[in-house]
Amino acid sequence: MARYIIRRLLAAIPVLLGLSLVLFAYIRLLPGDPCVAILGQHRTVESCAKLREHLGLDLPLWQQYVNYLTQTLSGDFGNSVINALPFTQEFTVRFPGTLELTIGALIFAIGAGIPLGRLAARRVGGWADGLITGISLFGVSIPVFVLGLALAVIFGVALGWLPTQGRIDAHFRFDSITGFLLIDTLLAGRPDYFVDAVRHLILPSIALGSIPLAIITRITRASVIEVANEDYVRTARAKGLAGKKVDQRHVMRNAWLPVTTVIGLQVGSLLGGAVLTETVFVWNGVGRWVVDAIENHDYPIIQSTILVFAAFFLIVNLLVDIGYAFLNPRIRY
Amino acid sequence: MKHLRIGALLSAILVVAAACTGTPAKSSTTLVVALPGDIVRTDSMLTDDSNSSYVIQQVVEGLVGLAPGSTSEIVPVLATALPTVSKDGLTYTFKLREGVKFHDGTDFNAAAVVYNYERFRTVPDALQEYSYYTGAVFGGFGDASNLESATAVDDYTVKIKLRTVSSNFVLTQTLPVFGIQSPTALALGLADNSETDITKITGAQGGAGAMVGTGPFKFSSWVEGDSVEIVRNDTYWNTAAIAKLEAVIFKPVAEETQRVNGLADGTYDLVQVIAPADVATIAANTGLQAIDRGSSFNIFCLQMNQTYAPVSNPMIREAIAYAIDKESLIQTFYAGAADVAKNWMPMNVQYALDLELPTYDPAKAMELIAASGETDLTIDFWYPNDVTRPYMPDPKGLFEAISAQLEAVGFTVVAHDAKWRSGYLDQEAAGAYEMWLLGWTGDWAGPDNFLSTAFFHYVDGKPSPEFAYKNDKLDATMAAALAATSDAQAKKLWEKAQNLIRADLPTVPIANSKPQAGASIDVKGFVGSAGLNEYLNLVYLDRTGN
Numbered sequence: 001m002a003r004y005i006i007r008r009l010l011a012a013i014p015v016l017l018g019l020s021l022v023l024f025a026y027i028r029l030l031p032g033d034p035c036v037a038i039l040g041q042h043r044t045v046e047s048c049a050k051l052r053e054h055l056g057l058d059l060p061l062w063q064q065y066v067n068y069l070t071q072t073l074s075g076d077f078g079n080s081v082i083n084a085l086p087f088t089q090e091f092t093v094r095f096p097g098t099l100e101l102t103i104g105a106l107i108f109a110i111g112a113g114i115p116l117g118r119l120a121a122r123r124v125g126g127w128a129d130g131l132i133t134g135i136s137l138f139g140v141s142i143p144v145f146v147l148g149l150a151l152a153v154i155f156g157v158a159l160g161w162l163p164t165q166g167r168i169d170a171h172f173r174f175d176s177i178t179g180f181l182l183i184d185t186l187l188a189g190r191p192d193y194f195v196d197a198v199r200h201l202i203l204p205s206i207a208l209g210s211i212p213l214a215i216i217t218r219i220t221r222a223s224v225i226e227v228a229n230e231d232y233v234r235t236a237r238a239k240g241l242a243g244k245k246v247d248q249r250h251v252m253r254n255a256w257l258p259v260t261t262v263i264g265l266q267v268g269s270l271l272g273g274a275v276l277t278e279t280v281f282v283w284n285g286v287g288r289w290v291v292d293a294i295e296n297h298d299y300p301i302i303q304s305t306i307l308v309f310a311a312f313f314l315i316v317n318l319l320v321d322i323g324y325a326f327l328n329p330r331i332r333y
Numbered sequence: 334m335k336h337l338r339i340g341a342l343l344s345a346i347l348v349v350a351a352a353c354t355g356t357p358a359k360s361s362t363t364l365v366v367a368l369p370g371d372i373v374r375t376d377s378m379l380t381d382d383s384n385s386s387y388v389i390q391q392v393v394e395g396l397v398g399l400a401p402g403s404t405s406e407i408v409p410v411l412a413t414a415l416p417t418v419s420k421d422g423l424t425y426t427f428k429l430r431e432g433v434k435f436h437d438g439t440d441f442n443a444a445a446v447v448y449n450y451e452r453f454r455t456v457p458d459a460l461q462e463y464s465y466y467t468g469a470v471f472g473g474f475g476d477a478s479n480l481e482s483a484t485a486v487d488d489y490t491v492k493i494k495l496r497t498v499s500s501n502f503v504l505t506q507t508l509p510v511f512g513i514q515s516p517t518a519l520a521l522g523l524a525d526n527s528e529t530d531i532t533k534i535t536g537a538q539g540g541a542g543a544m545v546g547t548g549p550f551k552f553s554s555w556v557e558g559d560s561v562e563i564v565r566n567d568t569y570w571n572t573a574a575i576a577k578l579e580a581v582i583f584k585p586v587a588e589e590t591q592r593v594n595g596l597a598d599g600t601y602d603l604v605q606v607i608a609p610a611d612v613a614t615i616a617a618n619t620g621l622q623a624i625d626r627g628s629s630f631n632i633f634c635l636q637m638n639q640t641y642a643p644v645s646n647p648m649i650r651e652a653i654a655y656a657i658d659k660e661s662l663i664q665t666f667y668a669g670a671a672d673v674a675k676n677w678m679p680m681n682v683q684y685a686l687d688l689e690l691p692t693y694d695p696a697k698a699m700e701l702i703a704a705s706g707e708t709d710l711t712i713d714f715w716y717p718n719d720v721t722r723p724y725m726p727d728p729k730g731l732f733e734a735i736s737a738q739l740e741a742v743g744f745t746v747v748a749h750d751a752k753w754r755s756g757y758l759d760q761e762a763a764g765a766y767e768m769w770l771l772g773w774t775g776d777w778a779g780p781d782n783f784l785s786t787a788f789f790h791y792v793d794g795k796p797s798p799e800f801a802y803k804n805d806k807l808d809a810t811m812a813a814a815l816a817a818t819s820d821a822q823a824k825k826l827w828e829k830a831q832n833l834i835r836a837d838l839p840t841v842p843i844a845n846s847k848p849q850a851g852a853s854i855d856v857k858g859f860v861g862s863a864g865l866n867e868y869l870n871l872v873y874l875d876r877t878g879n
Contacts, residue, residue, distance in 0.1 A: 031752070036754045039462075039465070043758070044792070045763070045792075051462050054462060084537075084538070085538055093556055094558060152594075157594055164595075165594070165595045165600045170365040170560060170584055171363045173360075173363060173582075176556075284558050
């Protein structure tokens with residue numbers, strides 16, 4: 001197992017290096033540069049030239065890439081060209097928000113997706129199956145920002161049931177220790193604030209979790225149907241084992257494997273979807289920050305965020321692969 | 334599996350309970366303000382954006398400031414009176430308030446003022462790009478700065494000496510950039526010009542030594558991208574103006590719709606700027622109020638570059654001015670909340686004249702075109718496709734309406750668009766556009782800030798490539814006006830400059846918009862200002878209606 005993990009970690013290095021090169025080139029190909037974002041209508045040709053020199057943007061591209069790589073490898077992820085704050089500081093402030101949202105969306109997607117998938121599999125061809133399959137098709141088809149805006153308009157603006165902006169009511173003042181508001185509100189001894197944070201989390205989680213929900217539902221359904229037709233399941237049933245026990249011990253245990261893979265892959269799409277969801281719900285997370293960074297041509301922030309997200313994605317997938325061994329004792333690395 | 338089910342059930346119960354439970358009553362001592370963007374830095378000198386300035390002016394005070402609601406009425410703040418000026422117009426003497434302390438307990442006195450002005454004068458090379466206004470107002474740094482010296486005459490008297498006469502000096506000192514900060518805090522935050530790497534200056538990054546002034550609020554925290562918090566200064570020197578609120582939280586919200594939705598659902602108490610299109614929505618909601626700031630502090634123009642024909646022809650430019658129905662543009666795109674421009678600056682700027690600019694008269698426009706001798710009436714016309722500005726709420730709509738009006742009198746418009754930050758501003762500044770939409774929001778209410786800084790300044794003794802507008806007499810007049818030693822002389826010269834520009838009509842001023850604020854009906858005491866010098870210590874929340 002240890003050798004497998006080391007091999008996978010080593011394999012991640014060329015992936016990340018290649019990604020850094022592609023990212024670097026792609027970002028530099030975007031028209032414009034940070035000068036207008038920084039100096040706005042006050043900029044002059046001279047002040048822009050001076051700024052570019054100061055930021056090292058006047059150097060040849062290959063040299064800029066080497067500088068960037070050397071800096072990154074030494075653990076320095078650079079500073080924002082807009083407010084000069086270090087990437088690590090700004091990322092640390094925003095990442096708990098994104099993680100809280102991602103976890104909320106995953107709980108929604110898994111919590112609803114697996115039971116729905118199982119239900120559809122049990123009623124293959126029935127009206128419940130048709131309805132669930134239809135809903136999951138709708139979930140996959142609808143863009144996150146459209147669903148987010150629709151949820152905000154219906155449940156926030158029109159009905160007034162749930163808040164649509166931010167992570168918590170800004171009128172509340174308490175010390176944020178971990179950055180995770182669901183934890184910090186409890187540490188501050190304010191269950192009422194905790195409830196408010198949960199209320200703020202509901203709509204963004206549903207919007208972000210809609211696509212993974214649809215995919216998890218469909219994969220669970222397909223996987224359960226497939227396993228349910230295996231010989232060993234038929235044997236178990238023929239033995240006279242109770243339907244519930246067959247489901248839990250024989251069907252689901254084996255149906256979990258593809259579902260787990262998909263959940264791992266969905267973490268990547270959740271991080272990507274967070275960019276849109278955070279923008280729609282004014283959520284202070286890494287996604288909204290990246291949107292601003294792209295708008296401002298804040299090269300170090302765009303590069304480092306995507307690189308860190310990629311590393312995160314690789315690690316999650318490694319953890320999923322390791323998880324297989326626990327789910328299925330036949331798998332050994 | 335059983336545990337998973339119980340967990341899922343509990344989560345579902347929690348979510349439903351949370352959704353059904355009301356939140357605690359809104360605080361009546363904390364004001365939440367939505368700004369169009371986040372602050373950039375926490376050091377007034379190293380800041381040139383309006384969001385940072387809006388927050389900083391609540392915390393850091395200058396020697397002089399602007400009266401609430403005004404863009405040009407200068408009032409003493411940390412000085413006891415407006416300064417006396419030497420006969421040669423070079424030395425300004427400020428008498429300072431006694432008994433004032435900075436938020437960190439440091440005494441405010443002449444030494445503190447001298448320390449700050451020395452800092453303005455000697456901004457290190459690597460930091461100058463972050464200190465636009467210091468360079469712009471004093472014309473440079475070090476030996477190139479027009480600020481020759483600041484000296485303490487006694488503990489509470491300071492003399493500031495300029496190298497050349499500058500008639501806008503006192504007015505420019507009202508900018509939040511020239512706020513006086515605690516020398517102890519500046520040294521603590523490495524903001525004393527000793528550190529040249531901005532990333533290490535904690536005073537500018539919201540860390541140690543950040544934003545320590547003498548104002549009615551104290552800086553508390555900045556969570557990047559999320560909020561800035563300031564809290565009441567209970568020992569404010571001006572006891573009559575101690576803040577009524579305990580705290581103010583500023584939230585950056587870029588989208589106009591989100592700001593208005595947040596106002597409607599109680600997320601925000603005050604929205605600094607709302608779009609003209611939202612004014613009616615807010616007025617229709619009994620729980621909200623739209624706040625008119627009274628006057629305008631910006632100008633929106635149809636810009637032209639004289640490198641290109643036919644706009645190089647003065648008769649054509651005059652014809653264009655007659656072809657545009659400014660009143661209808663204001664009714665359609667500004668919901669009426671704008672004035673027809675009478676000048677290249679708003680009328681509340683010093684020495685502004687009504688220049689009697691051409692009014693809508695398509696017949697006259699066609700006559701001028703016929704008389705101009707121009708046969709090719711094709712114009713390349715640009716607009717930004719991804720932004721709105723306070724002076725330009727709907728660039729595409731304005732572009733289409735103006736194009737239609739130009740085509741109605743015989744021009745052929747070739748439409749172009751570009752992204753504001755990825756081409757538009759760069760290209761228009763480089764002189765690549767023949768005609769385009771652009772305006773200016775004032776920094777200070779002096780004519781130099783509009784006529785020279787924003788528009789018709791020369792670069793290295795030549796017309797700027799942006800407009801290619803050559804008028805040496807205008808350039809000399811504006812320079813002489815800035816160096817005027819008396820108000821009467823400055824007035825005469827600035828009036829001459831305005832008339833020179835009017836005669837050439839290099840561009841067409843269209844509107845002075847009046848962006849409004851939106852607020853909950855609970856917000857009382859807010860005094861709006863077109864220049865956004867709005868002091869929140871005057872504000873209080875009356876939640877009794879809810």
